[in-house]
Amino acid sequence: MSDILLTIDGKEVRAKEGMTVLNAAQSSGIFIPTLCHHEKLEPYGGCRICTVEVESRGRTNYVASCLYPVEKNLVVRTRSEKIDKIRKVLIELLLAHAPDSPQLLEMAKEYGAKSVRFGKEPSFCVLCGLCVRYCAEVKKKNAIAFVDQGPKREINFIPEIASKECWNCKECFPLCPTSYLQAAYVLTQGLVGFKNS
Template structure:
């Protein structure tokens, strides 16, 4: 792997090819806000809080730092007036769903996001997909997944899989930036019964 040099907020950074801008920025102590990134999971790009400004080939683009691979001579700015405005609106949109999420509230203070900007929508999930991706990529169980699309998209446990896999796992719970995942699980739990202890012999014939 060859090394690539780029600039992040005026700092010169040299990292390995294939790394993301988010990783490159972190390597020199530049923090970019993100809610859906996880070191063990493939980049996903759902929350878009990590949107940064990038100059390349004479053009300035807005790109997601968590997904975009480093390129030679990129010039990255992680905080500008426009980026602050975008992050503020994104956070306000998330606060409509998850007004009490500690992570979101902390970021809202930094970017001046108004928790009451948009009408509250009683769906506490911000669809970051951490649970879905963790279960698929790390556990390879696919017990929780996305359903429907667009404004109707939501996460749900699949009871048939959850009944087998979730009782002793629940590793996705601490990943959730809101309390929605546990809520979804509790709803699913109502459909599940604990796994039966392994039967010792056949009860029918007494054998």
């Protein structure tokens, strides 16, 4: 299959059919910040930090580059006033959960995000789903899952599975962009709950 030609930040980029804009950018050395993305996992599109501006058929849209498929003659901008504003607000929203996350603080510096913009939230978890998806897609154990929805959404270990699988694995801990303490804490809670019941 012939290559697809597109433009990212003014640079002509060759990509293969089926690649995402993020893939194409990475393969030609163009940096797009990400948070919930992991090369071993299916693209998720949850954090929206990788949002870029695309121009296609005369229309400008804001899309998650980790999911948007490359197309012929697509014009992509990875930075613009709007993109920077989007990333700044997203980081501020996440800092309300994890004000000490090194990864978030580094991005905050780049985009001018203030750590105290929004009211603090008691959970460190930013619900990027890396632990949940890693456990499901790579380990195929589903020991940790999302529960509830909207702002009430949280991660929870399934005690019956976690008690068997987690102590010898813990591969999800280093994936956590905020601090693996959250995962450890929730895991312990899950196991204690299991014991007590």
